[in-house]
Amino acid sequence: MYDIILWGATGFTGRQAARYLHEQYGRKGLIRWAIAGRDRSRLEAIRAGIGAPQLDIFIVPGSDVAAADQLAQATKVVCSTVAPAADYATEMVAACVRHGTDYCDLSGELHWLRAMIDRYDDAAKASGARILNACGFDSIPSDLGVQFLQEQAMNRYGEYCHHISNCFDQGHIAVSGGSFASGLGVMRAVAGDPQLANLIADPNSLNPRDRMRGAFRPELDKVVHDADFGQYLMPFPIGGINTRIVRRSHALTNFQYGEDFIYEEAKLAGNGLLRKTRARLENFFTQLFVAGDPAAPLTRFLHGLGPKVGDGPSDAQIARNGPFSFRMIGRTPSGKQLRGQVYCARDPGHGGTAAMLGDTAYCLAMEREKTGRTGGFTTTSVALGPALRERLRQHAGVEFTLELR
Numbered sequence: 448m449y450d451i452i453l454w455g456a457t458g459f460t461g462r463q464a465a466r467y468l469h470e471q472y473g474r475k476g477l478i479r480w481a482i483a484g485r486d487r488s489r490l491e492a493i494r495a496g497i498g499a500p501q502l503d504i505f506i507v508p509g510s511d512v513a514a515a516d517q518l519a520q521a522t523k524v525v526c527s528t529v530a531p532a533a534d535y536a537t538e539m540v541a542a543c544v545r546h547g548t549d550y551c552d553l554s555g556e557l558h559w560l561r562a563m564i565d566r567y568d569d570a571a572k573a574s575g576a577r578i579l580n581a582c583g584f585d586s587i588p589s590d591l592g593v594q595f596l597q598e599q600a601m602n603r604y605g606e607y608c609h610h611i612s613n614c615f616d617q618g619h620i621a622v623s624g625g626s627f628a629s630g631l632g633v634m635r636a637v638a639g640d641p642q643l644a645n646l647i648a649d650p651n652s653l654n655p656r657d658r659m660r661g662a663f664r665p666e667l668d669k670v671v672h673d674a675d676f677g678q679y680l681m682p683f684p685i686g687g688i689n690t691r692i693v694r695r696s697h698a699l700t701n702f703q704y705g706e707d708f709i710y711e712e713a714k715l716a717g718n719g720l721l722r723k724t725r726a727r728l729e730n731f732f733t734q735l736f737v738a739g740d741p742a743a744p745l746t747r748f749l750h751g752l753g754p755k756v757g758d759g760p761s762d763a764q765i766a767r768n769g770p771f772s773f774r775m776i777g778r779t780p781s782g783k784q785l786r787g788q789v790y791c792a793r794d795p796g797h798g799g800t801a802a803m804l805g806d807t808a809y810c811l812a813m814e815r816e817k818t819g820r821t822g823g824f825t826t827t828s829v830a831l832g833p834a835l836r837e838r839l840r841q842h843a844g845v846e847f848t849l850e851l852r
Contacts, residue, residue, distance in 0.1 A: 448479070448481075448521045448522065449479045449480055449481050449503075449521055449522040449523070450478040450479050450480060450522065450523050450524065450812040450813060451468065451478055451479075451480040451481075451522060451523070451524045451526050451808045451809070451812050452480065452481045452482070452483050452505060452518055452521065452522040452524070452525055452526065453465055453468060453480065453481070453482045453483065453526045453527075453528070453808075454482075454483040454484070454505075454507060454518065454525055454526065454527045454528070454529055454539065455483070455484060455527055455528035455529035455530070456482035456483065456484050456490060456493050456528070457484045457485075457486060457489040457490060457492075457493055458484075458528050458529065458530065458623075459623040459624060459758060459759035459797070460528045460530075460553065460583075460623055460626075460759070460797060460800060460801055460804075461484070461493075461528035461529075462493060462496075463797050463798060463800070463801035464526070464528055464801040464804055464805055465482055465493055465494075465497055466496075466497045466801070467801045467802050467805040468480060468526075468805045468808070468809075469497045469498065469499050469502075470497075471802075471805065471806075471809075471842050472805075472809060473499060473502070474498070474499070477809075477813070478809065478812065478813065480502070481502060481503035481504065481505060481521075481522070482494060482502060482503075482504060482505070483504070483505035483506070483507050483518055484506070484507065485506065485507065485508050485509060487504060487506060490504045490506075491504065505517070505518055505521070507539075509535060510534075510535050510536070510537060510538040510539075511538065512538050512541075512542070515538045515539045515541070515542035516542045516545070516546070518539070518542065519539070519542035519543045519545070519546040519548040520546050520548070522548065523548065523549060523811070523812045524548070524549045524550070524551065524808050524811045524812040525539060525543055525548060525549070525550045525551075526550075526551055526552075526804060526805070526807075526808035527539065527550065527551070527552040527553075528552070528553060528804070529552070530553070530554070530626060530628060530629045531554075531556060531559075531628050531629040531631075531632040532552060532554035532556055532559055532580075532629065533554075533556050533558065533559035533629075533632050533633075533636070534632065536552065536554070536559075537559075537563070540563055540567060540578060541567060543576050543578065544567045544570045544571045544574055544576045544578070545570075545574065546574070546576070547574040547575045547576050547822070548576055549576060549577045549578075549579075549811040549812070550576065550577070550578050550579070551578075551579040551580075551582045551804065551807045551808055551811060552579075552580055552581075552582060552804075553580075553581065553582060553583040553585075553626075553800060553804060554580045554581065554629065555580070555581050555585045555586070555629070555685075555688035556629050556632060556633050557633060557647050557652060557653070557687075557688060557691065558633060558636045558637065558643055558646075558647060559632075560580055560581075560653060561646060561652060561653065563578070563580075563824065564653070564655075564824045565656070567824070568655075568823050568824045571822045571823045571824060572821075572822045572823040573822070574822055575820060575821075575822040576822050576823075577811060577820075577821070577822055577823070577825055577830050578823070578824045578825065579807060579811070579825060579826065579827060579830060579831075580824075581688060581689075581692050581826075582803060582804050582807040582827060583799075583800030583801075583803050583804050584620070584685070584771075584795040584796060584799055584800045584803070585685045585688050585689055585692075586688055586689040586692035586693070586826075586827075587803045587807070587827055587835075587839075587845075588773050588789040588791070588845070589613055589689035589690075589692065589693055589712065589773070590689075590692050590693055590696055590826055590827050590828045591789075591827060591828050591832070591835065591836055591839075591847065592613060592773060592775055592787065592789040592847060593611055593613070593693050593696075593710060593775075593828070594696070594828040594832060594836075595787065595789075595836065595847040596608060596611060596775050596777045596785055596787045597611075597703075597704060597777070599785055599787065599849055600777060600779055600783070600785055603783075603785070604779055604781070604783045606779045606780060606781060606783075607703070607704040607705065607708070607779065608704065608708070608777030608778055608779050608785065609704070609705055609707055609708055609709065609778065609779065609780050610708070610709045610710075610711075610777065610778045611708075611709075611710050611711070611775055611776070611777040611778075612673075612675065612676075612711045612712075612713070612775065612776050612777075613689075613710070613711070613712045613713075613773055613774070613775045614676060614680060614683075614712070614713050614714060614715045614773060614774050614775075615683050615685075615712075615713075615714045615715065615771075615772075615773055616715050616771075616772045616773055616774045616788075617770065617771060617772050618768060618769060618770060618771025618772065618791075618794060618795045619767070619768040619794070619795075620685075620768070620795050620796045621759065621760040621764060621765070621768055621794070621796050621797070622753070622759075622796065623758065623759035623760075623796065623797065624753075624755045624758040624759065626796070627753040630737075631753075633647075634737065650663040650666070650690065650691065650694065651663070651691070651694050651698070652691055653691045653692065653694065653695040654694060654695055654698040655695075655698055655699065658698040658701075658702075659698075660706070661694055661697065661698065661702065661706060661708070662706065662707045662708060662709045663690075663694070663709060663710075664709055664711055666682070666686065666687070666690070666711075667680060667681070667682045667683075667711070667713050668682055669681075669682070669727075669730065670716060670723060670726045670727050670730060673713075675776050676715060676774070676776065677718075678715055678716065678717050678718045679715075679716040679717060679718065679722060679723050679726055680713040680714065680715065680716060681713065681714050681716045681726040681727075681729065681730050682713065682714070682730055682733070683712055683713050683714040684733055684737065686712035686713065686714075689712050690710055690711070690712050692826055693710045694710065695826055696826040696828045696829050697710075699825060699826065699829045700829060715774065759797060760796075760797065765794050765796075765797050765798050766794070766798075767794075768794035768795070768796065768797075769791070769792060769793045769794035769795070769798065769799065770790065770791055770792045770793065770794075771790075771791050771793075771794065771795040771799060772788055772789060772790040772791070773788065773789040774786070774787075774788055774850075775787040775788070775789070785849060786849065786850035787847070787848065787849050787850060788846075788847075788848050788849075788850055789845065789846070789847055790845070790846045790848070791843065791844055791845045791846075792844035793843065793844060799843070799845075802839075802842065802843035802844075802845075803839065803843060803845070805843075806835060806838045806839050806842055806843055807827060807831065807835060809838065810831045810834055810835045810838055811830075811831070814831075814834050814838075817834040818830060818831050818832070818834050818835075
């Protein structure tokens with residue numbers, strides 16, 4: 448019946464995604480689509496707010512098996528903004544796998560992603576369902592950015608980069624309540640299961656089980672000066688999921704860039720004593736928030752200060768938080784160097800994320816002749832690659848470019 452059903456449309460990021468899908472595709476008649484969630488009155492308010500009063504509505508009361516089956520059978524693609532995915536999305540993923548329905552979401556919940564891959568990957572390959580996670584700010588700029596730079600390296604020098612450093616350069620990340628709850632879920636799961644903590648710490652933890660290997664360097668844990676970028680670097684919290692998605696993509700291509708390929712991610716912090724001090728303070732408080740025992744009073748107090756599910760920045764704040772960009776430096780085995788950039792005119796956390804997720808759903812549903820139909824738990828670069836990069840360029844304002852010097 449539909450090309451895309453947006454599930455979780457009443458959440459903060461869901462509202463942004465509904466607006467984007469309508470503006471870019473729905474009102475132009477390019478897709479048949481619907482919205483889904485738990486509350487009919489709120490869904491009706493969403494469709495009125497985006498100017499699509501005739502949009503169909505599906506009611507999915509939480510992790511309901513029958514409702515998930517109904518949704519998966521009604522559409523080519525389930526596009527999910529539901530969070531935390533570990534709490535609510537397992538039955539929906541299972542339904543999509545059963546019915547060969549493509550699925551994309553924003554989840555970077557490592558413990559849940561690993562569990563879903565282990566449980567359903569073989570069945571998804573058999574049914575043809577393409578399951579894509581982390582289809583927003585984490586991890587599309589990183590995953591597609593590496594693919595772009597490697598294509599450029601091969602075209603220019605006849606060899607792939609054996610090392611790529613990627614740094615978040617500009618933009619402000621404002622966390623919504625759903626994303627915050629997802630992060631807390633990962634922290635609590637890891638704190639309660641030492642084996643899970645060890646798995647999550649593995650830099651190749653999302654690789655296929657028969658390819659959980661690959662070169663890496665320890666993740667940055669302090670502020671350092673980098674000669675290549677010419678400024679201080681600091682740890683980038685979202686890099687923990689981005690690097691693992693990039694490594695999964697690499698493993699899924701049977702280590703196309705070589706088993707010695709190293710990918711690292713950090714955040715640019717600028718130059719000078721003031722910026723160095725500010726970066727150290729930011730890193731200290733981030734570690735205090737992330738690494739603390741979730742049951743400890745101080746950590747519980749800090750977590751209580753975060754946004755509630757459904758909350759997020761205002762439209763004016765979102766506009767001020769963009770644009771965002773990443774800067775990449777790649778080196779080939781023969782010593783050649785490439786510098787690249789991923790730039791988006793939108794903010795990273797919401798406008799940009801909603802646009803990237805919406806374009807991913809469109810590619811899955813409408814551009815199958817360009818992207819193939821191989822099922823399984825895959826990634827945006829492996830499943831969609833250049834087709835998605837072009838759509839992001841045309842509709843979301845995401846540019847992948849080389850820095851020419």
